[in-house]
Amino acid sequence: MKKIMMVDDNIDLTYVVKKRLEKTKSYKVISANSGKECIEILKKGKIPDVILLDIMMPEISGWDTFAKLKANDKWNKIPVVFLTAKTDSFSKGYGAVSANDYIEKPFEFSDLKKRIEKIIG
């Protein structure tokens, strides 16, 4: 079963996405409510197949979390999908340069599932 880590400070959203993805029986979802928690989980050796990463989070933003992932040799190959309400052309542009995908909130669950499948099958 493929592992997905969802990093978002919106607990309700992570709960819903986790439930719906796990319902497909194809994925196991690890939730992290901040960039810091994401890094702590990774440090414990729980390496997911993909990370869904919010951008606007308190303390460590999604941009900085992304940079921390890429600076670490053990984690820099993990595909990252930005999942964010930031819809300005710059965020979308820079997100697209760096990450594997950039999904704007609100999103259709079916679309999210399709794009995850495209990356990790």
Add this chain to the structure above:
Amino acid sequence: MSTIQSSETIKYLMRTLIHVIGRRTSENFALETLSDAINELEPKYNFLKLIKVGSVVYSAELDAIDVKMDINYVDTEQLSKALDEFLDVIAKSLGGSSDFDFQEAEHFLLTEVQDELGERHNLILQQIGINLDIKQNQFIIEMQEAYKIKIKRMRKTDVLDHLIKAIILTLKRKRSELDASKILARSINKYQKEYDFLKYIKIQAPPTNKEPYKIIVTSEIDNIWSAKMAKAIQLILEESGKTSDLKTLETFIEDIKSQLGRSDIQKIEKIGINLNQVHNTLQRQKNEIIFSKTLELLIKVISDKTSVSFAVTIVDSIIEKLKERHTVLEHIKVEKSKYEEGLKAFEITEEINSESSHDLGRAIKNIMKDIQNHFADKSNSFIEDFKKTAPSDYISEIEKIGVNLHILELRKSLF
């Protein structure tokens, strides 16, 4: 054996001295100098009264120099001693007060006199016991020694203090005094490990972030070997110069020189600091400076909308991706642990300066294109933002190496 007698050669030597000294001063002054020298030595060498120096202007009709034939019978050793001292007295009156200035004056006086005397008279002087060649070599050695002592004695503290002030004033033209002092402090710190004596240049951080750093040269620096110090100062100048924008880079050293004045420049050169060499090195470092500015601008533009560490991540990943196509990018190293430090995460090796600037231009163009291509549809937001942030001299400099931002915009609008 030459048929020329000593009296004739001495007369010719006197005339030559009048001509050489007179060329730089006046013939009257030359005559007075010679006359004074003879008067000074006459009590010691009585036979010098046989040489008469007139007080009138030398001319073909009225010879100002008269050397009695009796001088041919003077003991050669005594004559040699007298002439040797005579030349020293003249040089002393022409030179300054220090040993070095005197030796320098004598050296140049002898060179010119020897050239004008010609082979025949030089030979006669040698027979008397005056070998101008040997005398000159002796002065060169003495000059070198005196020069070393002079440099050692020279207070480097003041010279360096003036130089530091001049660097800050030059850097200040394009930025605040605080930033200017920070750049210089950083440049000094960079070389402190390699040149331990730089600890004698004290850097005091300001109590508030509104005042500049205080950079004080302490007197211990006077005891440091000049050549080693000159090398360190040149590196500091290069490091500070590299932070200039491309336009002021051209005039960086000239601007420092104009702040210093002639006397300080001479002293700086005497320590061994070659300002022209720094200028040439800075010119050769253009590739490095252009690419460093490019990185700085990219990080600024991207981080304004994201974050510094993210901006560095993007730039790093694009450079890595393009290294296969652009070998010039092999000279860019990144330290991933320094992502959060922005530009400091990157290291540009000096070898980039030996690459063709057009290869560098192509690489920069493709970095821009790569970022721009990820922007949706016909959006030129990235290039527009980059153009707004980049200083005009940078834009014109990259245009010279083939990076035309306007064409990049047009290209995106077309496809």
